[in-house]
Amino acid sequence: METLPLAATSHDLSIWGLFWQAGWVVKLVMLGLLAASVWTWAIVVDKVIAFSRMRRALNRFEQTFWSGQSLEELYRNLSDKNPVGMGAIFVAAMREWKKSFEKGARSPIGLQNRIDKAMDLALTREMERLESRLTFLATIGSAAPFIGLFGTVVGIMTSFQAIAGSSSTNLAVVAPGIAEALLATAIGLLAAIPAVIAYNKLSTDVSKISSRMEGFSDEFSAILSRQIDEKVVQRAAA
Amino acid sequence: MQMRAGLTTSVVLHAAALGFGLFTLSAPAPLDAGAMESFPVDIVPVAEFAESVKGDKKAPVAETPAPVPATRPETVPDAQNVGDNDVDLSTPPTPEPAKREVEAAAAPPPSPEPAPKPAEEAPAEAKPEPVPAPDPAPVAATEVAPEPAPPQEVKPEPTPEAAVAEAAPAETLPLPTSAPSPQARPQPPQAQTAKAPERKEPEKPKQQEVAQKPKSEEKTFDADEVAALLNKAAAKGGGAKRSTETAALGGKQTTGAKLTSSEMGALSSQLAGCWSIPAGAEGVESMRVSVRFRLDPSGKLDGEPVVDSSSGNSAFDRSAIRAVQKCNTEGLQVPASKAEVWASGVVVNFDPSEMF
Numbered sequence: 022m023e024t025l026p027l028a029a030t031s032h033d034l035s036i037w038g039l040f041w042q043a044g045w046v047v048k049l050v051m052l053g054l055l056a057a058s059v060w061t062w063a064i065v066v067d068k069v070i071a072f073s074r075m076r077r078a079l080n081r082f083e084q085t086f087w088s089g090q091s092l093e094e095l096y097r098n099l100s101d102k103n104p105v106g107m108g109a110i111f112v113a114a115m116r117e118w119k120k121s122f123e124k125g126a127r128s129p130i131g132l133q134n135r136i137d138k139a140m141d142l143a144l145t146r147e148m149e150r151l152e153s154r155l156t157f158l159a160t161i162g163s164a165a166p167f168i169g170l171f172g173t174v175v176g177i178m179t180s181f182q183a184i185a186g187s188s189s190t191n192l193a194v195v196a197p198g199i200a201e202a203l204l205a206t207a208i209g210l211l212a213a214i215p216a217v218i219a220y221n222k223l224s225t226d227v228s229k230i231s232s233r234m235e236g237f238s239d240e241f242s243a244i245l246s247r248q249i250d251e252k253v254v255q256r257a258a259a
Numbered sequence: 260m261q262m263r264a265g266l267t268t269s270v271v272l273h274a275a276a277l278g279f280g281l282f283t284l285s286a287p288a289p290l291d292a293g294a295m296e297s298f299p300v301d302i303v304p305v306a307e308f309a310e311s312v313k314g315d316k317k318a319p320v321a322e323t324p325a326p327v328p329a330t331r332p333e334t335v336p337d338a339q340n341v342g343d344n345d346v347d348l349s350t351p352p353t354p355e356p357a358k359r360e361v362e363a364a365a366a367p368p369p370s371p372e373p374a375p376k377p378a379e380e381a382p383a384e385a386k387p388e389p390v391p392a393p394d395p396a397p398v399a400a401t402e403v404a405p406e407p408a409p410p411q412e413v414k415p416e417p418t419p420e421a422a423v424a425e426a427a428p429a430e431t432l433p434l435p436t437s438a439p440s441p442q443a444r445p446q447p448p449q450a451q452t453a454k455a456p457e458r459k460e461p462e463k464p465k466q467q468e469v470a471q472k473p474k475s476e477e478k479t480f481d482a483d484e485v486a487a488l489l490n491k492a493a494a495k496g497g498g499a500k501r502s503t504e505t506a507a508l509g510g511k512q513t514t515g516a517k518l519t520s521s522e523m524g525a526l527s528s529q530l531a532g533c534w535s536i537p538a539g540a541e542g543v544e545s546m547r548v549s550v551r552f553r554l555d556p557s558g559k560l561d562g563e564p565v566v567d568s569s570s571g572n573s574a575f576d577r578s579a580i581r582a583v584q585k586c587n588t589e590g591l592q593v594p595a596s597k598a599e600v601w602a603s604g605v606v607v608n609f610d611p612s613e614m615f
Contacts, residue, residue: 066268
């Protein structure tokens with residue numbers, strides 16, 4: 022701390038110079054905030070790509086589902102692949118249906134419950150995948166300014182210590198230390214602002230996708246329930 | 260798997276942004292503050308303009324105003340002779356002549372001339388004289404009589420025709436205005452008119468008056484007399500008050516010199532040491548009395564201290580006055596530079612809650 026180059030004759034006032042002149046605590050804060058910013062943007066890019074892919078997959082599945090294709094055929098096509106979104110829900114429900122009917126289910130109500138459970142599970146798994154890492158954005162958005170402020174406070178503290186040591190209150194002596202300390206706050210805000218905006222945007226997208234999938238699962242559950250009733254009536258007739 | 264794409268994109272973006280920032284966001288151009296020049300600013304209370312300190316009106320401004328230094332003739336250290344001389348001369352100094360003699364010397368010249376004339380004309384004009392005499396007498400008496408009367412009486416005596424001159428006054432002696440009568444004589448126009456027919460007698464007094472008036476006025480404007488009346492004593496440097504500092508701008512009189520709070524505090528703390536508060540009086544803590552007193556430059560009391568505003572308790576007031584007097588016997592330590600303020604009177608508040 023004592024070696025803070027406040028009394029240096031000439032200051033490199035570029036961003037890079039300010040960073041190198043800062044104390045190690047401030048440097049650590051700045052580096053941490055930079056890493057957080059890199060990770061935030063990585064998440065944002067990843068989520069944007071994943072959400073657009075998910076939306077496209079949902080559209081394609083809805084098209085094929087309502088095209089009048091037989092459910093058995095659709096199941097056979099999808100089960101080989103690794104389905105996402107509605108596909109995953111559909112496959113989970115169909116698997117349960119097939120298992121129950123192949124072994125000859127006794128109670129139609131129990132079958133209905135099992136299918137609903139399987140669909141809920143698939144839905145939750147899909148939602149978890151979509152929402153993963155979004156909490157990190159929220160954390161960065163709220164905590165990064167404080168971390169930056171911490172770096173600033175520490176930097177100003179050390180620079181005031183240096184002023185007290187040099188016993189000069191000239192603004193030229195005070196200014197560089199304060200400027201480099203404020204750089205920490207600037208980096209913190211730089212990381213926090215995109216994180217907050219991205220979190221708000223992505224969480225709305227997640228809720229939209231999840232409502233769409235919930236709608237499909239309810240619909241498919243109704244279709245399956247009707248099928249079960251028909252099968253029960255046929256079996257009773259036979 | 261998918262995350263790798265996002266991470267690489269993010270790192271590349273950050274590297275690009277940082278690289279861009281490093282090259283474009285270099286040190287900001289320093290503020291052009293070189294043209295600024297700092298200069299001292301004095302905050303001056305209005306009182307400094309409203310009130311003046313004694314000084315010289317034509318002298319240059321200095322920190323403290325001071326009048327023109329008074330010059331005082333230096334005494335010659337190894338002088339031989341004692342006296343009023345500024346220069347040490349080998350001859351002893353002659354005492355300056357008294358002013359009275361100068362006056363007496365100036366008066367005689369005009370008097371000898373008229374004196375002989377009346378002496379000669381006196382016999383011839385013995386008759387016409389009495390006629391004009393009573394008329395001008397009252398006029399002349401008031402105007403001229405007081406001044407030249409004594410010298411003229413003295414002069415006629417040494418003249419040879421004193422007997423004749425005395426005879427004429429002897430006639431007029433019974434009148435109390437014996438002094439003016441010789442005065443009336445010296446008029447030359449009167450001598451001429453005396454030969455002329457006596458019809459002009461009524462006109463005479465007027466002429467006399469006209470003639471006399473200018474004469475009397477001429478006398479009062481006599482330059483010699485004025486010179487004699489002037490004080491011929493050689494002026495010595497300065498007055499009773501002397502200034503030794505170089506002259507600096509200031510007013511004729513000091514009106515603004517005030518005590519600083521530290522000077523006032525020093526004075527009041529000295530007085531507090533001399534003050535013994537009357538113990539037992541009720542509400543002593545809330546009493547306060549202002550005492551006004553004057554000091555000479557050495558710090559001694561000039562006159563008696565006076566109660567400026569009473570506390571309402573006479574014992575308390577008296578204790579404050581006693582404090583000033585007691586301190587006076589011990590000697591108050593006051594800065595001599597503020598002698599004007601001490602001389603004009605200082606008011607000290609005696610307040611037990613503040614002084615102790």
